[in-house]
Amino acid sequence: MHIEVIANIGEARSDEFLHKTVIVVDVLRATSTIITALMNGSKGVVPVDTVIKAKELAREGDLLGGERYCKKIPGFDFGNSPLEYTREVVQGKRIILTTTNGTRGIQKAIKADRVLAGAIINGKASAAAAIDLKRDTVIVCAGTQDVFSLEDGLCAGLILNEIAILLGEQHMITNDFGLAMRGCYLEAKDHLLETILSCSNGKKMKKSGFLADVELCAKTNSAECVPVLENDQMVPFGR
Numbered sequence: 247m248h249i250e251v252i253a254n255i256g257e258a259r260s261d262e263f264l265h266k267t268v269i270v271v272d273v274l275r276a277t278s279t280i281i282t283a284l285m286n287g288s289k290g291v292v293p294v295d296t297v298i299k300a301k302e303l304a305r306e307g308d309l310l311g312g313e314r315y316c317k318k319i320p321g322f323d324f325g326n327s328p329l330e331y332t333r334e335v336v337q338g339k340r341i342i343l344t345t346t347n348g349t350r351g352i353q354k355a356i357k358a359d360r361v362l363a364g365a366i367i368n369g370k371a372s373a374a375a376a377i378d379l380k381r382d383t384v385i386v387c388a389g390t391q392d393v394f395s396l397e398d399g400l401c402a403g404l405i406l407n408e409i410a411i412l413l414g415e416q417h418m419i420t421n422d423f424g425l426a427m428r429g430c431y432l433e434a435k436d437h438l439l440e441t442i443l444s445c446s447n448g449k450k451m452k453k454s455g456f457l458a459d460v461e462l463c464a465k466t467n468s469a470e471c472v473p474v475l476e477n478d479q480m481v482p483f484g485r
């Protein structure tokens with residue numbers, strides 16, 4: 247199985263996704279938030295790239311979520327903290343979500359055969375879903391405003407490592423960036439939270455009061471849910 251890892255959305259070329267599975271990874275925090283909302287019973291998360299589109303799409307009964315500069319958008323129900331998306335508030339609800347990087351990355355992957363949302367919390371489940379889909383796979387690290395973010399690279403390394411465990415080492419073929427990210431993950435896996443808190447997004451989140459979000463987002467393989475894009479909304483894979 248071929249798995250290419252791309253360092254940030256700016257480096258992604260959407261035409262190269264045709265006939266492939268794309269796993270979009272935005273550990274802090276969009277894909278962790280989408281996974282959490284679906285695990286808590288949301289009936290679907292619609293990822294959009296702009297605030298205007300989010301407002302246009304929202305219908306009676308929908309919830310609006312998202313951030314700009316890490317802060318909740320004025321007039322929206324929620325920001326981009328996974329901790330806000332509790333079962334009490336999201337069960338049975340459709341959520342329209344717009345964030346700076348993650349939802350933009352999902353939109354950019356739209357030409358893929360299948361688009362999955364990966365994060366550290368569902369790394370193993372994402373690996374298993376990509377194997378099930380039997381396609382060449384691209385892991386797109388969302389990054390932050392078209393610059394690489396280490397937490398996304400560590401997650402790509404985790405997914406590659408899980409694929410190698412599930413398929414056997416000789417069946418997991420990746421590019422040089424993927425090899426590097428797997429090495430980083432293997433070095434950091436026993437102190438993942440500390441590593442994420444030492445990188446630029448982790449520091450920014452902690453400074454902005456979101457330490458508990460980083461703690462949740464760094465819990466390796468704590469979630470079974472893998473969001474997949476179907477008819478413009480993310481729903482649990484294999485539902």
Ligand SMILES: O=C(O)[C@H](CS(=O)(=O)O)OP(=O)(O)O
Pocket residue numbers: 272274275276277313315316317326345346347348349388389390391447
């Ligand atoms: O809210 C977040 O965690 C980030 C904000 S920023 O772009 O890193 O400032 O958005 P995301 O789209 O989840 O990366």
Ligand SMILES: [Mg+2]
Pocket residue numbers: 272273274275276347348388389390395
């Ligand atoms: Mg991010």
